[in-house]
Amino acid sequence: MTISTCLVAQTTTDTTVQLTTGGAAIMAGSIVLVCGLCLFCLLRILRGESDSSG
Amino acid sequence: MPIDDDTGIGCSKENWGSKMGVILAVAGSAVGLGNFLRFPGQAVNNGGGAFMIPYIISFLLLGIPIAWCEWTMGRMGGRMNQNSAPGIMYSIWPKAPAKGLGAMALLIPVVIYMYYVMLEAWCLDYCIEFARGGFAKMFASATVNVADHASEVSAVVAKTGAHFSRTCGLERHGQLFTGNSSMLWLMLVCFLVNFVIIYQGVTRGIEKFCKWAMPALIICACVILIRVLTLPNIGSGLGFMWNPDWVKLKDPSVWLAASGQIFFSLSVGFGLILCYASYVRSDQDVALSSLSASSTNEFCEVILAGLIVVPTAFLFLGAENAKGSTFGLGFITIPGIMHFMPGGGFFGAVWFGLLFIAAVTSSLSMLQPAIAFLEDGFGLRRRQSVAILGVVTLIGAAPIAYFTKGALALDHTDFWCNLLMIVAATCQVLVFGWVVGAERGVKELNRGSDLPIPSFVAIIIRFVTPAFLIIILIAWSYQTLPGYLSGMNPVAQQSKAEAAVYTAAIAEHFAEQDLTTEQLDAKTKEILAPLIEEDTLEIDLAKLPSWLAQHQEDAARAGNKAAEDATIARLVLAGIIIFYILLVALTDLACRGRIGRTIREAELGQESKEAEA
Numbered sequence: 001m002t003i004s005t006c007l008v009a010q011t012t013t014d015t016t017v018q019l020t021t022g023g024a025a026i027m028a029g030s031i032v033l034v035c036g037l038c039l040f041c042l043l044r045i046l047r048g049e050s051d052s053s054g
Numbered sequence: 055m056p057i058d059d060d061t062g063i064g065c066s067k068e069n070w071g072s073k074m075g076v077i078l079a080v081a082g083s084a085v086g087l088g089n090f091l092r093f094p095g096q097a098v099n100n101g102g103g104a105f106m107i108p109y110i111i112s113f114l115l116l117g118i119p120i121a122w123c124e125w126t127m128g129r130m131g132g133r134m135n136q137n138s139a140p141g142i143m144y145s146i147w148p149k150a151p152a153k154g155l156g157a158m159a160l161l162i163p164v165v166i167y168m169y170y171v172m173l174e175a176w177c178l179d180y181c182i183e184f185a186r187g188g189f190a191k192m193f194a195s196a197t198v199n200v201a202d203h204a205s206e207v208s209a210v211v212a213k214t215g216a217h218f219s220r221t222c223g224l225e226r227h228g229q230l231f232t233g234n235s236s237m238l239w240l241m242l243v244c245f246l247v248n249f250v251i252i253y254q255g256v257t258r259g260i261e262k263f264c265k266w267a268m269p270a271l272i273i274c275a276c277v278i279l280i281r282v283l284t285l286p287n288i289g290s291g292l293g294f295m296w297n298p299d300w301v302k303l304k305d306p307s308v309w310l311a312a313s314g315q316i317f318f319s320l321s322v323g324f325g326l327i328l329c330y331a332s333y334v335r336s337d338q339d340v341a342l343s344s345l346s347a348s349s350t351n352e353f354c355e356v357i358l359a360g361l362i363v364v365p366t367a368f369l370f371l372g373a374e375n376a377k378g379s380t381f382g383l384g385f386i387t388i389p390g391i392m393h394f395m396p397g398g399g400f401f402g403a404v405w406f407g408l409l410f411i412a413a414v415t416s417s418l419s420m421l422q423p424a425i426a427f428l429e430d431g432f433g434l435r436r437r438q439s440v441a442i443l444g445v446v447t448l449i450g451a452a453p454i455a456y457f458t459k460g461a462l463a464l465d466h467t468d469f470w471c472n473l474l475m476i477v478a479a480t481c482q483v484l485v486f487g488w489v490v491g492a493e494r495g496v497k498e499l500n501r502g503s504d505l506p507i508p509s510f511v512a513i514i515i516r517f518v519t520p521a522f523l524i525i526i527l528i529a530w531s532y533q534t535l536p537g538y539l540s541g542m543n544p545v546a547q548q549s550k551a552e553a554a555v556y557t558a559a560i561a562e563h564f565a566e567q568d569l570t571t572e573q574l575d576a577k578t579k580e581i582l583a584p585l586i587e588e589d590t591l592e593i594d595l596a597k598l599p600s601w602l603a604q605h606q607e608d609a610a611r612a613g614n615k616a617a618e619d620a621t622i623a624r625l626v627l628a629g630i631i632i633f634y635i636l637l638v639a640l641t642d643l644a645c646r647g648r649i650g651r652t653i654r655e656a657e658l659g660q661e662s663k664e665a666e667a
Contacts, residue, residue: 018289018290019292023292023298026298027296029106030356030357034353035357037345038349038353044504045077048339
């Protein structure tokens with residue numbers, strides 16, 4: 001197997017579907033929301049732990 | 055009984071070692087096959103990006119409030135030295151219905167475990183097959199003479215479909231029990247892994263395992279995600295998954311699917327969190343821990359599963375294969391993807407390895423409630439409890455592993471568990487909102503909290519969440535129950551299957567006459583209607599015209615199969631009912647005995663501490 005076939009996968013020829021602005025916005029919004037929530041929780045946990053050790 | 059020095063009340067025998075430990079254990083319990091396989095299918099079939107609107111609303115109004123209720127009630131029960139759902143419910147509400155609800159919260163995880171262990175074995179089998187190159191060999195032989203990409207896709211999907219049916223025993227009942235199937239051994243390995251971990255206890259077993267398993271799972275998924283996002287033309291795959299179809303928002307079934315997904319994926323409302331939270335110290339935070347565990351679950355579901363499964367399936371196998379059901383997507387489409395993806399053997403092994411880890415962390419949470427019940431309710435040692443539960447789950451799993459044709463027993467068990475889960479969650483939220491009292495409950499939730507919960511949450515828990523759950527329960531029952539119940543009637547099913555064979559034969563007989571669909575329907579009705587007995591629904595074979603009578607054997611075979619399927623459905627329901635009755639009796643016995651006594655002692659300890667103060 002050559003390096004080029006390793007890197008470039010053989011995909012379907014269906015290029016009729018592309019990520020629209022609406023799709024990208026929802027995807028990005030969901031990622032930001034979930035990651036934001038996780039980060040918020042993590043920071044609160046770390047703050048709580050540093051408060052209790054301090 | 056050990057007494058908490060600060061509060062003067064009983065404390066649980068065992069506690070979580072750290073806050074991160076309990077969060078990862080609860081997240082591990084929630085993160086399972088439903089996240090990685092069910093969510094992508096639900097989203098893409100219900101409006102793509104638009105699905106996220108009802109999904110997020112359900113997360114806020116349903117998922118988080120129920121999780122908070124369960125965490126709080128679990129910690130309250132733990133203070134009364136109760137770690138099992140029956141004990142916790144009875145300590146909060148010492149009335150007869152609490153025993154029934156507790157028994158239900160005990161039944162659901164144990165019964166789910168009986169079939170979940172089989173799915174665990176499927177994941178392990180696929181992981182091993184990818185690691186030893188079995189799939190690569192299989193695909194190589196299947197794609198020798200294919201002309202183009204489309205035919206290669208068809209050949210690969212057909213091959214993975216056949217492999218799935220064969221290895222998982224979907225072709226006929228008892229297939230896994232034949233000598234050439236390794237699946238039964240893998241199930242035993244899974245049993246062993248789960249019970250060895252659970253035997254170690256909450257801190258040394260579950261917590262220790264989840265502390266490395268959850269990060270390992272997330273790292274594995276991130277490795278695959280990076281590979282997926284660097285694939286050429288991935289934008290089209292992401293578009294297929296995330297482009298919103300706003301019209302779908304007008305469809306109530308989309309809202310039902312979104313709330314169902316949140317409910318089933320967070321593993322809330324049926325005793326798992328109740329049990330885990332009871333091992334939290336009486337002054338330890340539950341509000342932030344609950345939110346953190348739910349967020350971790352969402353991270354795995356929305357980001358990892360949402361960006362990996364469907365986009366890649368679309369990219370390599372096209373739209374048709376990217377819209378499969380949970381099992382279709384998981385065990386037919388994904389192995390197929392790995393044939394086309396560079397380094398597919400490695401990524402396939404990693405993917406099914408992470409699914410296996412996710413399944414183990416979930417399985418552990420299904421076993422612990424019953425272990426806690428045997429220990430708290432009957433004073434059994436851990437070794438005895440583990441042995442008894444091992445035997446019970448093995449007995450329950452055996453028929454599910456035997457009746458595997460079309461995953462029949464698994465599907466029926468899953469159906470009743472899903473229904474019971476919604477019922478149990480509704481009852482639990484009602485107990486929290488109306489028996490404990492939402493205001494008192496939120497005050498209890500805020501005890502030792504690292505995240506102050508606003509008082510309006512009490513209104514949501516008291517009114518909005520139960521209403522939401524009741525709507526789901528009614529809509530879900532309305533949508534699925536009538537069809538399901540009619541499918542449980544062997545005579546009706548037999549007659550329906552026989553009629554289907556004769557209908558096909560009639561269509562074949564009149565094929566040359568070029569009849570329209572309406573004409574053919576009328577003809578079929580004209581021939582078959584007089585033959586069906588109104589009372590018994592049986593077809594009078596003596597009256598069959600001779601040209602139709604030659605299909606009698608095929609019809610009888612189809613009829614017998616349908617009747618057999620309906621009988622299995624009945625047996626599953628009967629098994630669940632008998633098990634529930636048994637658990638109610640055991641719960642009653644334990645509540646009258648050891649559980650009741652422990653609760654009274656804990657209350658006395660609490661009163662004497664208050665008097666001293």
